[in-house]
Amino acid sequence: MNEVFQALSDPTRREILRLLRQRDMSAGEIAECFPLANSTLSGHFKILKHSGLIVSERSGTTIVYSLKVSAFEGMLAAVMELFEVDKEPKESKK
Amino acid sequence: MNEVFQALSDPTRREILRLLRQRDMSAGEIAECFPLANSTLSGHFKILKHSGLIVSERSGTTIVYSLKVSAFEGMLAAVMELFEVDKEPKESKK
DNA sequence: GTGTTATTTCGTTAATTGGCGAAATAACGA
């Protein structure tokens, strides 16, 4: 889970996720959306993959990335656990 | 929102939030739960405060920290927006 | 095989981060 929070801490990586939310995209397509070197984006893909938030599949000479929604569910659960969502009220206000 | 993701990216800070989920605590009480210098924890408090996830109130000579749940709601919404939660299905699987 | 395109890996660098101890600040009680 640490890897997921880590992956989400960078704005560029969150934007990559936002792009993939709309449709699967190749590394090159994603790279065109940023003013960054391909190698830089590749590094971000690696981190996102390692966190489990995206998966890749080679299609000929291109590599297509896509969101892995199941990883998100775990993430959501962790965030909710972090706060008191789904717990009894705390009764501390005033 | 960037500050929130940034704040959540560190394990120590997430643990601080987890502690505060149970009850409000002073800086010293929180610090006792970690093998870190007080000054280090104070830095974490500062980041968490800046992100809006916690608030502080001085009580005599101690400073009491508490969770700010409303900030979490924004965070949750951002995470859900990041993924396709609450959107129509994507129709891409197989 | 050679060449082309798409992508990643490698090595470097500058900026950020998390840690520390020491000094500063704040509030209290004597």
Added chain:
DNA sequence: TCGTTATTTCGCCAATTAACGAAATAACAC
């Protein structure tokens, strides 16, 4: 006022991070 306690701020340092360009890899077409 002078201590004492609680906490933060201030350098400082080591480790991590995000960026780059150049070189390496992979798949294809010829």
